[in-house]
Amino acid sequence: MRVVAKFGGTSLGSGDRINRAADSVANAVREGHEIAVVASAMGNTTDELLEDITFEADEADRAEIVSMGERTSVRMLKAALAARGIDALFLEPGHPQWPVITDERGEVDVEETTRRAKALAAELDHVVPVITGFLAETHDGTVTTLGRGGSDTTAVMLGRYMDADEVVIVTDVEGVMTGDPHVVEGARNVGQISVDELRNLSFRGAEVVAPSALSYKDDELDVRVVHYQHGDLLSGGTQITGEFKHLVDLREEPLACLTVAGRAIRNQAGVFHRLSQSLAESGINVDAVASGMDSVTFYVDVDEAERAENILHREVIDDEMLSSVTVEDDIAVVRVTGGELPNQPGIIAEIVAPMAEAGINIHDLITSATSVAIFVAWGDREQTLEILQQLY
Structure with a gap:
């Protein structure tokens, strides 16, 4: 050997x-x-x-x-x-x-x-x-x-x-x-x-x-x-x-975006857990999560949007620190995976610039250690995929 x-x-x-x-x-x-x-x-x-x-x-x-x-x-x-x-x-x-x-x-x-x-x-x-x-x-x-x-x-x-x-x-x-x-x-x-x-x-x-x-x-x-x-x-x-490869992947089915707003959610211990647990207990899979100081956004299958909205609304009613839940349908996600993408200086600009030139609005952008997920309107999915495939 x-x-x-x-x-x-x-x-x-x-x-x-x-x-x-x-x-x-x-x-x-x-x-x-x-x-x-x-x-x-x-x-x-x-x-x-x-x-x-x-x-x-x-x-x-x-x-x-x-x-x-x-x-x-x-x-x-x-x-x-x-x-x-x-x-x-x-x-x-x-x-x-x-x-x-x-x-x-x-x-x-x-x-x-x-x-x-x-x-x-x-x-x-x-x-x-x-x-x-x-x-x-x-x-x-x-x-x-x-x-x-x-x-x-x-x-x-x-x-x-x-x-x-x-x-x-x-x-x-x-x-x-x-x-x-x-x-x-x-x-x-x-x-x-x-x-x-x-x-x-x-x-x-x-x-x-x-x-x-x-x-x-x-x-x-x-x-x-x-x-x-x-x-x-x-x-x-x-x-x-295994082997780590660059992969540009378009999710085949659309997502719904559910945003729960509240006062300083990020500083409230347990809020994210309660919201996530309520969805999990109802068998709703969460594709991705984004958070801000005053909001938490869950991306779920568009077919589950109405049920997920009702579940999260109950949590809003029960917690005076939460104010409302909103839903936006028909969101596409394209993920770029591989290499040391989020750790490369300028990588976000490299992705955003050609999409801006094409007139595509980025609904959300989430990075992990080895991937970047770009959320756009469902109608922009094919053009977004083409741009990212040309880049990677």
């Missing part, structure tokens, strides 16, 4: 942990597996180096400085593997076999990186390459970086381009947990999670796998997260399944 193993900073944070990492790689090699290693900077080295740059420095100098953490890690890990009789080679920007190449804008040159990654993969039966994570270089040899979480990106990218069977992310957590074990009792490991689920968690604060890394995962590549303490690359942890 061909495996790309990425060791995070905590898993290389001391001599003992480096020994544990080297043991796990050596054991896998002795079992006949082809292993490539991606190493982060030891501990918090990168953050500490960044904090020490208290002077004016251009991007090239900053990249060279912060690269020292990863450059140290690969030397330490290579030496530890050599001490175990494993033929290893450390790779950093500037090495003739260095694989990760970017263009002048800092974007990964997929064609050249793929060519170099495949050349490196062809030698895995002879040597274990220990590769600096986070770093890249341009065609002219300038050191660049892949941004926050870049070591994860390096690992999954190389896993894909080296035709690996699996990428193993070695970190300081037991894979993906049901909750933060430092905060909630009884948190347990999730044996399997989809790319979609994990990306949503990652964008909302879960520090498991960098979202930028998951964009390189496809259906053919397995990705697994394991704890460094177990010292086993080939079992345990959480398996990440």
Whole structure:
């Protein structure tokens, strides 16, 4: 089996942990597996180096400085593997076999990186390459970086381009947990999670796998997260399944928009719960929800609009803080899903501008971690779909 193993900073944070990492790689090699290693900077080295740059420095100098953490890690890990009789080679920007190449804008040159990654993969039966994570270089040899979480990106990218069977992310957590074990009792490991689920968690604060890394995962590549303490690359942890694709999807049936108005609804504990529960208890599915300071809007199937209006009206009557409920029928929703859409600067303007030029009024726009939902009049649905398909 061909495996790309990425060791995070905590898993290389001391001599003992480096020994544990080297043991796990050596054991896998002795079992006949082809292993490539991606190493982060030891501990918090990168953050500490960044904090020490208290002077004016251009991007090239900053990249060279912060690269020292990863450059140290690969030397330490290579030496530890050599001490175990494993033929290893450390790779950093500037090495003739260095694989990760970017263009002048800092974007990964997929064609050249793929060519170099495949050349490196062809030698895995002879040597274990220990590769600096986070770093890249341009065609002219300038050191660049892949941004926050870049070591994860390096690992999954190389896993894909080296035709690996699996990428193993070695970190300081037991894979993906049901909750933060430092905060909630009884948190347990999730044996399997989809790319979609994990990306949503990652964008909302879960520090498991960098979202930028998951964009390189496809259906053919397995990705697994394991704890460094177990010292086993080939079992345990959480398996990440699936492939995240850009998708522009038009809901086939129209929606109705029901808006409940009230005084400072957002500051009233339990109001949203009571309204949602009343719809759920009557078997009415809510497609989406939007809220403001003085209103909550529910989107439901247009066939359920009258029943939903009566249910919500009863809640309005029973709560003096609520004033009224209104209904608007024949709303269409087009969803754009994929990538890091809501986290890309200018993404909303990119969507809104062509729709404004086409004279389409946006009824509502709701973002999540990995999608944007655009609500328009039913009669504008086909033109909206066409515009978004051209964009994505």
